[in-house]
Amino acid sequence: MQPIKRSDENAHAAAGRLPGSVVDDDIMQSALAVHLGRKFGNEVEICSFARKSSGFSWITYSFVARSPSMADRKLILRIGPPNGLFAPYSVLPQVYALQSMPGTRVPVPGLVTFDQNGAEIGFPFFICEHVEGDVPAPWAGSQLDEGHRRGIAGQFIAILGELHKVDWKETPLAILNGAGNERGEVGAIAAWRASLARPTARYYPLLDWGGRWLKDNCPVPPRRTVVHGDYRIGNFLEDDRKITAILDWELTHLGDPHEDLAWALMPTFNAGSRKFYGVVERDEVIELYQKASGIAVSRKSLAFYEAYALYQAAAIQMCAVRAFEVDRFNDMRMAVMATQMASIVRAFDRALEAVA
Amino acid sequence: MSKSFDLLIDGMIDALRAHVLPKSGDDFARGQVFSVIFALNGLKLAADWKAGPLQEEVRLQDTAFFEVRRLAAKMQHPPIPATPRMEAGLADPVRLETLRDEGDRQLGELLFWATGEGALAADRDTAKEIERALRGFIREQLKVEIGITAKSMLHQIATGEEQRQ
Numbered sequence: 373m374q375p376i377k378r379s380d381e382n383a384h385a386a387a388g389r390l391p392g393s394v395v396d397d398d399i400m401q402s403a404l405a406v407h408l409g410r411k412f413g414n415e416v417e418i419c420s421f422a423r424k425s426s427g428f429s430w431i432t433y434s435f436v437a438r439s440p441s442m443a444d445r446k447l448i449l450r451i452g453p454p455n456g457l458f459a460p461y462s463v464l465p466q467v468y469a470l471q472s473m474p475g476t477r478v479p480v481p482g483l484v485t486f487d488q489n490g491a492e493i494g495f496p497f498f499i500c501e502h503v504e505g506d507v508p509a510p511w512a513g514s515q516l517d518e519g520h521r522r523g524i525a526g527q528f529i530a531i532l533g534e535l536h537k538v539d540w541k542e543t544p545l546a547i548l549n550g551a552g553n554e555r556g557e558v559g560a561i562a563a564w565r566a567s568l569a570r571p572t573a574r575y576y577p578l579l580d581w582g583g584r585w586l587k588d589n590c591p592v593p594p595r596r597t598v599v600h601g602d603y604r605i606g607n608f609l610e611d612d613r614k615i616t617a618i619l620d621w622e623l624t625h626l627g628d629p630h631e632d633l634a635w636a637l638m639p640t641f642n643a644g645s646r647k648f649y650g651v652v653e654r655d656e657v658i659e660l661y662q663k664a665s666g667i668a669v670s671r672k673s674l675a676f677y678e679a680y681a682l683y684q685a686a687a688i689q690m691c692a693v694r695a696f697e698v699d700r701f702n703d704m705r706m707a708v709m710a711t712q713m714a715s716i717v718r719a720f721d722r723a724l725e726a727v728a
Numbered sequence: 729m730s731k732s733f734d735l736l737i738d739g740m741i742d743a744l745r746a747h748v749l750p751k752s753g754d755d756f757a758r759g760q761v762f763s764v765i766f767a768l769n770g771l772k773l774a775a776d777w778k779a780g781p782l783q784e785e786v787r788l789q790d791t792a793f794f795e796v797r798r799l800a801a802k803m804q805h806p807p808i809p810a811t812p813r814m815e816a817g818l819a820d821p822v823r824l825e826t827l828r829d830e831g832d833r834q835l836g837e838l839l840f841w842a843t844g845e846g847a848l849a850a851d852r853d854t855a856k857e858i859e860r861a862l863r864g865f866i867r868e869q870l871k872v873e874i875g876i877t878a879k880s881m882l883h884q885i886a887t888g889e890e891q892r893q
Contacts (some may be wrong), residue, residue, distance in 0.1 A: 573731065573732055573735075573829070574829065574832070575829065575832045575833050575836060576832065577832055577833075577835045577836030577839055577862075577866055578839075578863065578866050578867075578870075580836050580840075581836060581839045581840055581843070584840070585843075696735070696739060697732075697735055702739055702742035702743045702746050702747070703743065704739060704740060704743045707735075707736060707739050707740075711877050711878065712877065713873075714870045714873035714874045714877060715870075715874055715877065717870055718867060718870045718871075718874065721863065721866075721867060721870075
C-alpha cells in the first residue's frame with residue numbers, strides 16, 4: 373500500500389516541498405507496456421502484474437512480458453516513488469551494480485532496461501530478470517533448521533568476500549568514485565548527518581554528538597571496495613538451499629568493507645541474535661569472511677562500523693519520523709517507527725562506548 | 729493539546745480514511761472504522777500524553793544542568809538553564825513537551841562543548857567528567873522513553889502478516 377499525503381497536501385505541494393503524484397498501479401502497467409514495446413521493437417502485453425512488496429522505499433512489481441516475437445519473459449520492475457523514505461531516488465547505483473557483477477561470483481539478476489528520468493513511467497525505474505527463489509525474512513529465520521541456515525550463512529559470507537574482491541575500477545561502478553576530493557566513507561557519514569539535521573520535532577543529543585564523533589574518527593579502510601550498503605539476511609533470494617541472487621543494491625557505494633560486515637552482523641537482521649543468522653558465531657563469521665575476501669578484519673574498524681550501522685538505522689528511522697511529522701504522509705508504519713528511536717539511540721551510545 | 733499527540737491522532741484518522749475505508753466493502757466493517765474515527769476525534773478533544781514520564785524527563789535534564797554547572801564552575805561554558813525549570817505541580821503536557829525538547833537541545837550544546845577542543849584544553853579531566861555525566865543523564869532519559877514504548881512489531885508492520893510472539 374502506498375502512503376498518500378494528508379489533508380494539507382495541496383498547501384505543501386503548492387509550496388514546492390512535496391512530489392506531486394502517487395503511484396497508480398494501473399497507469400504503471402499501461403506505461404510499462406509502451407516502454408517495453410519500444411524496447412523490444414514489438415507490441416508487448418503485460419500479464420500477471422502484481423506488487424511484490426509494500427516496502428518503505430522502492431516499490432517492486434513482478435510481471436510477465438508477452439510479445440509475438442519472443443517467449444514469455446518473467447521480469448521484475450522496481451520504481452523509486454516520489455514519496456518514499458529516501459526520495460528523490462536514483463536508479464544508477466543499482467544499475468551500475470547489476471551491470472558490474474556479471475562475470476564475478478556475486479549472483480545478481482540480469483538487468484533488462486532502466487530509465488533514471490522515468491519519462492514514460494513517471495518515476496525512476498529499472499527492470500531486471502526474474503530469479504527463482506524466496507527471500508528469507510530475518511525474523512522468520514529460526515523457523516528453518518540449523519543446518520539449512522548454516523549452509524546459507526556460509527554462502528552469504530563467501531559472496532560478501534567475493535564482492536569485496538571485485539576490481540571496481542574496471543566496472544561501471546567506478547563512476548561512484550567521484551572527484552576523489554574527500555574520503556567516500558567520511559562523505560557518507562556527513563550525508564547521514566545532514567539528513568538528521570533536517571528539522572523534526574525531536575532532537576536527540578546523543579545522536580547529533582555521536583554523528584560528529586563518527587565523522588571525526590572514521591578509520592582508514594584497509595582497501596577501498598564496493599560496499600553493498602544493505603547486505604543482510606532478507607536481501608537475497610535462495611532456492612533449494614542455494615543463494616540465487618543478491619538484491620537491493622540501492623545503497624551501493626565505494627568504501628570500507630567493514631561496513632557491510634558490521635551491517636550483516638546487526639542483531640536486528642539476525643532475529644535478535646548476536647549470532648549471524650542465529651547460528652554462526654561472530655568469530656567464525658570473521659574467519660570465514662577473511663578467508664573469502666583476503667581482507668584482514670580490524671576489530672576496531674568493525675566496532676566502529678557496528679556503531680555506524682546503528683547510526684544509519686537511527687537516521688533511517690528519523691526519515692520516517694520526518695515523512696510523518698513534516699511531510700505529513702499518512703502511513704502509520706512511519707509513525708510507529710518513530711517510537712523505536714529511544715531504543716536505537718541507546719544501542720548506538722553503547723556501541724560508541726565499545727569503539728572508544 | 730501537545731503537537732506530537734495531535735499529529736499522531738490526525739495521522740491515525742487520515743490513515744483509516746485513506747487506506748482502510750476504501751478497501752472495506754463490508755457495511756459492518758465500515759461501521760467499525762467510522763466508529764474508531766469518531767472515537768479518535770473524541771480523544772483529540774479530551775486526551776493528551778501522560779504528564780508523569782515528561783515530568784521525569786525534565787527532572788533528569790534539570791539534574792544534568794545542575795551537575796554540569798557544579799562541575800564547570802571554574803570553566804567558561806555555554807549558557808546553562810537555571811533549575812528547576814518546572815514550576816511546582818506543572819502537569820500541562822504542552823509545556824512539559826516544550827521544556828523537554830528545549831532541554832534536549834541545550835544538553836546537546838553542552839555535550840558538544842564538553843568534548844570540544846576548548847573545554848579539553850582548559851581542563852581535560854573536568855571536561856571528561858562532564859561528558860560522562862551528560863551521557864549518563866541522557867541515557868537515563870532514554871530509559872524513561874523506552875519504558876513507555878510498546879514492543880516492536882517489525883514483522884507485522886513490514887509485511888502486514890500477523891506473527892505469534
